[in-house]
Amino acid sequence: MGIVERKEREREEMRKLILEGAQKLFLTNGFDKVSIRNIADEIEYSPATIYLYFKDKNELFFSLHQKAFLKLIDEFTPIATIQDPMETLIEMGRIYLRFAFENPELYDLMFIMTAPIDTLACRDDVWEDGHRAFGLLQLVVQRCIDAGAIKHPNAEQAGLMIWSTVHGLVALHLRKRMSMFEEDAQKLLDNVFELFIATIKRGL
Numbered sequence: 001m002g003i004v005e006r007k008e009r010e011r012e013e014m015r016k017l018i019l020e021g022a023q024k025l026f027l028t029n030g031f032d033k034v035s036i037r038n039i040a041d042e043i044e045y046s047p048a049t050i051y052l053y054f055k056d057k058n059e060l061f062f063s064l065h066q067k068a069f070l071k072l073i074d075e076f077t078p079i080a081t082i083q084d085p086m087e088t089l090i091e092m093g094r095i096y097l098r099f100a101f102e103n104p105e106l107y108d109l110m111f112i113m114t115a116p117i118d119t120l121a122c123r124d125d126v127w128e129d130g131h132r133a134f135g136l137l138q139l140v141v142q143r144c145i146d147a148g149a150i151k152h153p154n155a156e157q158a159g160l161m162i163w164s165t166v167h168g169l170v171a172l173h174l175r176k177r178m179s180m181f182e183e184d185a186q187k188l189l190d191n192v193f194e195l196f197i198a199t200i201k202r203g204l
Contacts, residue, residue, distance in 0.1 A: 031115040069129040085143035
């Protein structure tokens, strides 16, 4: 390995270390209570080292947020091969639930944790990563409408209803509000999701 390649690898490893430390503290203490010095102490480096990679904690949060959304969108890749729009929608929901179960910290950072909107590099108050992910859902919902599988004429409204319902189930689980039920949480959410899909098929 040459000097340039080794330095690049070391740079990527340091960037990863910083991001991991920042994510841990953001989720544990909340965005507002975390400083660059806190993150530096967490990874046992000086604040000056972090500033070589990120200009401030907003940029750190944005990098974590963007990386998480890219991972979620990548998870949706298999739906491209499904021809039936309703089956595409159902599989999309299953993937979303699985992503939340397998990546609870990322999901928390993406959809639940409070952070200033300017950390997400929004333009005109548009949440770009969220808008892009929702756009995929809206596209699938529109296909369902065109095929007559969903009767509601507005894909944005129907998509928001679907997303908010599935997100609500996930949020209840991640905030440990499912312990009142005796059934295994993941199995219960899967069953509720299937019931929700059945309801949509009957008349959304």
